[in-house]
Each structure stands twice: as structure tokens, then as C-alpha cells.
Amino acid sequence: QRDLRKVLDHRDKVYEQLATYLQLKNVIERLQEAKHSELYMQVDLGCNFFVDTVVSDTSRIYVALGYGFFLELTLAEALKFIDRKSTLLTELSNSLTKDSMNIKAHIHMLLEGLRELQGLQNFPEPESHH
Template identity: 35%
Template sequence: MSFKSSYPSVEKVADQSVHPIVEKCETFINEQLKNDLKIIHLRQENIHVQLNNFQDLKSFILELTNNSFGCSSIKTQIDIGNNFYMRCTIPNTEKITIFIGLGFYLELSLQEALNFIDKRSIFLNSCIDKLSDQGRKVKAHIKVILDTLSYIQEIGDSGEKRDC
């Protein structure tokens, strides 16, 4: 997902007569606001990856609880990264260890893990909503600045002010 805007490019707006204000606005848009959009996008992607991992873990736990067949251990394959899988044996399926952040892991029962995943998913979704709002604000700032630059260009070209 890229953030290509449908707004006129800064170069087109500033191309006829370049004022110091236009140059400052151009620099601000290109160096600050567009960079902010990229950072917001990367944070959203990171949170989506975390949400997907939690949903995979939740489905694994539900499958484990539904199909336990009275066994306390199971054999499975674990993705160790980049779609490389490794066979493993889980000796005790009553508890699970979950990464909770900042290098800490927590051993939880399966029901506690499901509760944790639900709460963490709600939190991550709220983070995505906040980041989306921030992204919309940055895009609105870009649009306002470009519209203002366009208006400044109209005044400069015609030599007179028009009423708003």
C-alpha cells in the first residue's frame, strides 16, 4: 500500500515563480510530512503483522483445545521464519508461553492465553485506528499546504487578490 497522493505535485505549483515561502513549504512537505506518512505506514504494517500472529496463535490454541483427544503432548511443525518449518514435539499442551513484549515471555494456561490474545487484539486495533487518524491528518495538512501554494501562485500570476 503506497501513499501516492492525488494532489498536484509541489513542483508544478512552485514551477512559475519561486518564492521563499513556496520553497519552505515544499521542503516541509517533502522532508517532514511525507516522511511522517511513511513512518505511520510502517507502524501500521508492524501492528498488522502482530495481529496476524496473534490470530494464528488463537486458531492454534482453539484447534488444540477442540482436538486434544486426551493427549498431553502433540507433534507439529513450527514456522521458524521465512516459511521454513521445523518438526517439534510439544510435551505439555496445558500451558503456553507467549511473548508479551520488551523481551519478556509469560507462561499461561490455554484459557488465559485466549483472554490475553483477545485483549491484546483490541489494543492493537485501537493503535491502528489512532495511526489511521494521524495519517489522515498528515494528508489533510499536505492538501491544505498545496491548496495554499496554488492560491499564492494565482495571486502572483494575476497580480490581484480575489475574495474568498
């Protein structure tokens, strides 16, 4: 069951990443539709401490690649990156779901085996007639 918990926790983290990328995609699409050169927004500096800021050029965006690396992309490039990343994360979540189903099936099989063994032990031993 610990393996199952690990797989499900990993899948939940993948779902969170996927949701973040889809949210970013939505923001980028709205930026493209609005066609504003400047953007007024609030930035979270950490611990829910927000500051007002102005983004003077909305044609490019920095995307977190992971491991502390960021890449400056055009909005169109960022959308392509998000689509690829979303596809990979979806495949990973599907794989983790499959793994969790296999683990659940093994647990179920073991429990059924234990029930059968317990059921056999409950029957009285046959008496031998001499």
C-alpha cells in the same frame, strides 16, 4: 510526507502484530477443539530451518510478552491475553489511521495554499492609471 510515511509504517507493523495474535488465537482454539495431549509439529529455528518436534503437553503455552519476556499460560489464559492485546492493537491502529488522515489533510491544505499563491502570481499586475 516523512511523518506520514512513519505513521503508515508504524500502522503496518501494528497490523502485522495483530495478524500474528489472531493466527495464534486460531491455533489455540483448534488445540482446544482437538483435545490432543500431544502435538507433532515443525519449529522454525531461524532462516527457514525447520525441525520436527513433539509437544508432550498442549494444556499450556508460552506467549511472547515483548522485550524478550515470555509467560507460561493455560490455553484459556492465553486467549484472554490475546483478546486484550488485540483490543489494544486495534485501538492503536485506529489512532494511527486517524493521525495519518490528519497529516494527509494538512498536506492537502498546504498544497491548496501553494496552488492559490501560484495562481495569484500568474495574474498580471494591475496597471495604475494616472
